[in-house]
Amino acid sequence: MKSEPDTYGLGDLEKEKTTLWDGIRNYQARNFMRSMKIGDQAFFYHSNCKPPGIVGLMQITATKIIDPTQFDSQSKYYDSKSTEINPRWDCVEVKYKGEFSNKLSLEDLKKLYTDEELKVVKKGNRLSIIPVERKTAEDLLLNLGKLI
DNA sequence: GCCAACGTTGGC
């Protein structure tokens, strides 16, 4: 799950402990969130920064939550076409699990994994939520070191 | 700041 550290970084989640992963306005990304289950783990990826890459670990603590920002006309995520009866956007709640002792930059990830093993390294991938195969995830956890 | 690689919108 990607986020820009200037907007909401791993440090912000560490302070807050849990947060709603709201503001997702891409159907494919939304659908990936819908497939998540409570207890699932997720990598926190810092995007649009130097260097981009995986920095921490999270756990899904609640699913299928209606994204409140879609109804807030003051929010940049406001969607005038979404209704309370038929909301377009939902999200999950995540909990901070830790920061990796051996963070992996996008450059590192490209050296370690192919496009197919880890879709985030594929050129042109702009999705902010991308599934990771269990096998790759287990290997990533070994390469990322300890949680600090 | 540039631009590739998308996704979305809206006229037809």
Added chain:
DNA sequence: GCCAACGTTGGC
């Protein structure tokens, strides 16, 4: 349903 125009993401 097609597609041109436009907007966004995000690495570089």
